[in-house]
Each structure stands twice: as C-alpha cells, then as structure tokens.
Amino acid sequence: MSPIEALVRKGETMSIAYNDGLIEVTLHRTPCNEIGSRSLEELESLAGILKNLKQSAHALIISSDLKCGFSAGADLRELYERSRAMEKGEAAKGVREFLERIHQVLNIIDAAPMTTIAAVHGVTFGGGFELALACDLIIADKTARFAFPELRLGLIPGFGGIPRLKRDIGNAVVRDLLLTGRSFNTTKAQQIGLVSQVVAEGEALRAARATAAQLAKFDHQTAVTAKHFIKPVPHEDLKREIDIFCDLFSRPAVQAGLKKFVESTNAQPYLP
Amino acid sequence: MPTAEKTLDEILTLAASHFKVPREKLSPDEDFFKTLGIDSLQALDLLTKLENHFSVELPDYELQGVSDFRTLASRIQSRL
Numbered sequence: 001m002s003p004i005e006a007l008v009r010k011g012e013t014m015s016i017a018y019n020d021g022l023i024e025v026t027l028h029r030t031p032c033n034e035i036g037s038r039s040l041e042e043l044e045s046l047a048g049i050l051k052n053l054k055q056s057a058h059a060l061i062i063s064s065d066l067k068c069g070f071s072a073g074a075d076l077r078e079l080y081e082r083s084r085a086m087e088k089g090e091a092a093k094g095v096r097e098f099l100e101r102i103h104q105v106l107n108i109i110d111a112a113p114m115t116t117i118a119a120v121h122g123v124t125f126g127g128g129f130e131l132a133l134a135c136d137l138i139i140a141d142k143t144a145r146f147a148f149p150e151l152r153l154g155l156i157p158g159f160g161g162i163p164r165l166k167r168d169i170g171n172a173v174v175r176d177l178l179l180t181g182r183s184f185n186t187t188k189a190q191q192i193g194l195v196s197q198v199v200a201e202g203e204a205l206r207a208a209r210a211t212a213a214q215l216a217k218f219d220h221q222t223a224v225t226a227k228h229f230i231k232p233v234p235h236e237d238l239k240r241e242i243d244i245f246c247d248l249f250s251r252p253a254v255q256a257g258l259k260k261f262v263e264s265t266n267a268q269p270y271l272p
Numbered sequence: 273m274p275t276a277e278k279t280l281d282e283i284l285t286l287a288a289s290h291f292k293v294p295r296e297k298l299s300p301d302e303d304f305f306k307t308l309g310i311d312s313l314q315a316l317d318l319l320t321k322l323e324n325h326f327s328v329e330l331p332d333y334e335l336q337g338v339s340d341f342r343t344l345a346s347r348i349q350s351r352l
Contacts, residue, residue, distance in 0.1 A: 188329055
C-alpha cells in the first residue's frame with residue numbers, strides 16, 4: 001500500500017480523501033469537533049504519513065462538515081474527567097504528554113511539504129483555531145468566528161496558538177484576542193491579516209479547492225521551499241507555551257474553572 | 273444613523289428570517305433564547321449576522337447576560 005493509499009480513510013473523528021494531488025481532511029466529530037484523545041490519535045496517523053510524502057500531494061485542505069463550525073477546540077470534558085480521575089502529579093504529567101503529542105502533530109502540519117489550507121466556518125475556537133493557524137492559508141465563510149477563550153478557565157491556549165498567531169499578525173491583536181477572550185468575525189479576521197479569503201456562507205471548501213487547483217500549477221519543490229522560507233515553525237516559543245500551560249494547569253483555580261465549565265447548564269457557555 | 277426603534281425592528285426581522293420563525297412571534301422584551309429555542313452557538317451565529325448586517329463589531333462579552341432583543345438593540349445602537 002502506498003503512503004497516499006494508507007492515508008485515505010473514514011475515521012471516528014475525521015475522514016481523509018485524496019484526489020489528484022489534493023488531500024482533504026474533513027472533521028466530523030459531534031457536537032463540534034472537540035479535539036480529544038481519539039482526534040489526536042487520528043491526527044497523529046495523518047501527520048505520520050504527511051511528513052514522509054514527497055511529490056505526491058501539492059495541497060491539503062482541512063474543513064468540517066458539521067453545521068456548528070470548524071471546531072470548538074480542545075475536549076474540555078475529557079480533559080476534566082481524565083484529570084479528575086488521576087492524582088495531581090499524574091494528571092499534570094498526562095496533560096504535558098497530551099500537549100507534546102498535539103504540538104508534534106501541529107508542527108508537522110505547519111511544516112508539511114505541501115500547501116495547507118483551513119477552510120473554516122462557524123465556531124473556530126481555542127484548539128480548533130490553533131489547528132487552523134497551523135495551516136498556511138485560512139479561507140473563511142461569513143459565519144466564522146475566531147476566539148481564544150482559554151483565559152476564562154485560567155489557562156492560555158495550549159496547542160501552539162500564541163506563538164503561531166504572534167508569527168502571523170501584530171502583537172497588539174494577539175493581546176486583544178488572548179486577554180479579552182472575545183471572538184472576531186470573518187471581516188475582522190481578514191482586516192488583521194489572519195484570513196486570506198472571505199467567501200459567502202457555505203463556500204469555504206469550494207474556494208479552498210479552487211485555490212488548491214491553482215497551487216497545482218506551480219513547481220512543487222519551489223512552493224515547499226518558499227513556504228519553509230516564509231513560515232518557520234516557532235519551536236522555542238512553542239516549548240515555552242507547554243511549560244506555561246502546565247504550570248497554570250496545576251493550580252486549583254483551573255480545576256475549579258474546568259468543573260464549572262463542564263457542569264454548566266448556562267445557555268451561553270461559549271461566550272467569554 | 274438609524275433610530276433605536278429602526279435598529280430593533282431590523283434585528284427582529286433578521287432574527288425571524290435567520291431562525292425561520294414568524295416575525296410577529298418575536299417581541300422586543302422576550303427572552304430570545306427561549307423564544308427562538310437557541311443555544312449559545314446559535315446565539316453566536318446571530319451575533320455574526322448582526323455584525324455583518326449593521327457593519328459593527330460587537331465584543332461578545334458585551335452580550336453576557338443579554339437575552340432580550342431590546343437590550344441587544346441598544347448594544348448595537350451604541351456602536352453605530
């Protein structure tokens with residue numbers, strides 16, 4: 001079986017298709033593509049193949065086929081349940097291990113030897129936003145909203161969000177997103193340089209495919225070289241982020257915040 | 273700048289159209305979470321529609337605790 005053939009599958013949290021040099025990853029884990037351990041395993045499987053692909057694929061598109069949006073972020077319910085069942089030291093170790101694994105995956109997607117496109121709509125929050133930020137281009141429909149709501153739990157984004165955002169846009173905007181926890185709509189996201197194309201509702205995947213078709217016309221090696229030149233992976237900041245996240249996670253206030261979030265019956269749990 | 277009443281009317285019309293409910297079933301002071309039967313993600317969707325419609329930027333924390341159309345309209349009016 002070739003690496004590309006090994007890639008194609010319908011998993012529990014995402015489907016992967018390949019056609020004529022284009023890899024399409026479609027997230028489909030209900031309720032809103034929360035990224036937990038199963039998603040991580042499937043992303044690891046994808047990353048393991050991506051890093052070894054040479055000329056077989058010129059583009060990769062990540063999108064969601066759920067109405068709610070691209071992804072609501074990390075699976076906080078799973079994080080809370082798992083950490084609750086463990087001793088404090090063991091829970092901290094488990095969180096660090098999870099973060100190191102997701103960082104490894106997102107670093108591979110970030111530097112993948114092809115152009116990567118996040119085609120997003122609706123909720124693109126927290127870890128979902130961080131997955132999109134690992135891609136080279138973000139194409140968003142008018143329903144998309146971007147946010148880092150982690151501070152309301154006493155945490156910072158843990159999947160590489162701050163270093164990647166800092167790489168891509170101005171520090172003042174990073175502070176606005178991070179420190180207020182507010183969400184930006186697509187218009188704002190394009191104004192600050194985060195989103196490359198804004199399209200009508202339901203059109204992000206079509207636009208991403210049209211972009212991928214354009215990329216196919218270029219020399220593959222030149223495109224990869226240009227990408228690596230302009231988009232270095234911020235390894236040092238990413239490592240620092242894991243340390244900071246783990247320090248914060250060990251505080252009782254975070255466990256209390258997670259408990260409140262998970263057990264909340266408030267109609268507005270996603271509003272920072 | 274539109275009047276507050278016009279802003280409120282446009283919000284009611286937009287919400288009715290977006291959530292496919294008769295316009296006359298929506299009243300300014302009712303709890304729209306209950307009337308429309310929406311959750312937080314759908315409320316965010318409505319916020320996006322409103323921001324696009326009125327060409328305003330409305331931080332979602334300003335909507336914490338807002339559940340009636342009249343207050344929502346006043347928040348938007350303050351940004352027009």
